Amino acid sequence: MNKFRTISIVFSMLALIGFNSCDDDDVESPGAAIVGPGTVYTRISANGNLTTLETALNAATGDLPSTLEGAGPFTVFAPTDAAFTALAESLGFESNDDRSASEALLADIDPALLSQILTYHVVPGNLGAGSLSDGTSLTTVLGDELSVVVDGDGNVQLLDATKLSQTNPVSTVTQANNYADNGIVHFVDKVLLPAAAIGALSFDTRPTVLEWVSGTDELSSLASALDKAGLTDAVASLDTARILAPNNEAFTALFEALGDDYDDLDDFDNEVEISLLGEVLSYHILKPADGSIDLMAGAAETLLKDNTVDVTAVSGGFEFGDATAITASTITPNIDAKNGFVDIIDKVLIPQSALDFIALLGSDDLATTVGSTPQLSVLAEALAQTDLVETFEDMTNVQDTTATNFSYHMPATVFAPTDAAFADLFTALGPDYTSIASFDTDEEKELLKEILQYHVLKGKIVSADLEAGTVTTVSENDIEIISVVGTENFVIGDATNDVNANITAPDVFARNGVAHIIDKVLLPKSVIDFINSME
Structure with a gap:
């Protein structure tokens, strides 16, 4: 028999068995x-x-x-x-x-x-x-x-x-x-x-406050924000809480208020912005008062430390006040959750720290601040002579190309010598140095650049936070912050070890730090050696 015919017969038989098995539950199919x-x-x-x-x-x-x-x-x-x-x-x-x-x-x-x-x-x-x-x-x-x-x-x-x-x-x-x-x-x-x-099981079918937020379409922006700020686990672990939940439209209004650089949550893309987002969200979580999370008129303590939300009773519910003049109204109140309540509101509440941040975005950078201060005109000229203007615009971010648009998030502290202080430096250097323009060779420009960077510290240190001790400048040379005996003031010591710089005007704030105006140009050892070599 032809082998192909044999195979055909076998398949036909299997097919018949298969069809018959559909009609007979006692016969197993192939x-x-x-x-x-x-x-x-x-x-x-x-x-x-x-x-x-x-x-x-x-x-x-x-x-x-x-x-x-x-x-x-x-x-x-x-x-x-x-x-x-x-x-x-x-x-x-x-x-x-x-x-x-x-x-x-x-x-x-x-x-x-x-x-x-x-x-x-x-x-x-x-x-x-x-x-x-x-x-x-x-x-x-x-x-x-x-x-x-x-x-x-x-x-x-x-x-x-x-x-x-x-x-x-x-x-x-x-x-x-x-x-x-x-x-x-x-x-x-x-x-x-x-x-x-x-x-029968008394099974609590209510969602948790986090589940309400995560599962409600009009709160999707809030759910994404909690995830971005790393707060999801913290909210999930709350035993008892009340969340004032801004809807999606409220977040859209927030982005519009922040300006062109903020279209959505993706624009919160550095550590300071994400930290600030976390502060804003924590400001919407009300802590129990006397064991209760019921709303009462007055100042309600929030999860954001030392910050309260003003709760005002109005017809049919409550309004919530923040650090701005605009209150938030309730859209959906008292959503009952397993571990608290959710109130959907029509505005993202703004703590003072967020207002400070917004103000910071609109403020001048250190280079602009220096250039607009009359008694610092020579310092501004020196920055231009040494190509440090852009550096002072973003002093401590020069090595971080990914953060060039966020000059506020790695701030600096500048001890800014006055014009009179530079005049004293020119005198000390001798008749060949009458102005910044006298630094005209590559070697002299590098020397001037080192002097300027010797006046800069990483981080924003306001006068109230100054502490006595040795600190390293951006030039990688040390200066000394010296407490004045019997006062709350400080002077700044350099490599001269004889004449210290007095702070004549502290706390000139800029977007990316703070400047303290001083009455002496601070000199590192390399400059002292240069001056001595000229004698």
Whole structure:
């Protein structure tokens, strides 16, 4: 016989066997070895991730294993061991040396109630994952309904009787279409709860304040901001709190107020901006007063240290005042959460630190500040002569090309010599040096550059924060901050070791730091050596 004819006959016989098996439940199909023989209960008991479900089926009333061994067909949504553990822990059961949390749950729960929970996971018929479309309602063997949700990624999910999208109570199908002779098993990652079980278990279906924020469309900007600022875990861990939650429109208004450099949260892209964002968000979290988070007129303490929000009672609710003259109104009040309340408001509340930041954005840089101060005209000329103008615009960021647009976030402190101080320096250098223009060779310009950088410290140090001691300048040479005995003043010592510089005008603020005007040009040792070599 032709071998091709033989193969054709064999395939024909297999096809006939396959067709006949559809009409006879007692005959296994040729594909049984692939899809897994046996009933839906067999599929459950044979899987190492469904051991708790198997135990539960045997513990519940109604002999559920025998039912699932029956003719069916059944579609079973099978919670994994991890799903049972999560349910047990949410109900307060804990693991110990003797048993797991899920074992403690099964030992404690009423078998009749357990039967209700389990039959809520079974739907009559063969329902492959492909047949479960978004919005479909499924009637379970219990008689209660399940709602099907298909998300944007195509994941099949089930919504149980909690029906609160903010808590993300969906049970996601993690492994679909495990076929059996009498149905299909789909693994799911959450134990589904019917209404009777929610009541009997006193199961708190309310979301946490974070879950409300994360699951509410009009608060998506706030949820993203919390994540960007690294506050998600901190908010999740709050035992009791009240969140004043600005809606998306409020964040849009904030970006408009900040100007062209801020179109969305992505523009908060350096450490200072992200830290400031965290301060703004913390300002929206009200701490309990006398153990209560109820709103009362007055100053409400916030999670932002030493900052309060003004709460004013108005018709139908409350308004909230910040460091600006514009109050926030309540859009949706008193959203009840598991660990507090959420109030949706129409404005991002602004603490004083944010106002200071906005003012800082509009202020002059150190180079401009120096150039606009009459008694510092020679210093401004010196900056130009040594090509340090751009450096003083962003003094300590010159090595950080990624931060050139954010000159405020790595500030500097400049001890700025007056014109008279430079006149004294020219006198000390002799008749060849009458002005900044006298520094005209490359060597002299480098010397002048070193002098100027000898007057700069990394970081913004206001006069109130000056402390006696030796500090290293940007030129990598030390100066000494000396406390004046009997006063709160300081003088600055250099390599001359004889004449110190007095601070004649402290705290001239700029966007990227602060200047203290002094009456002497500070001289590093290299300049002292240069002067001595001229004698």
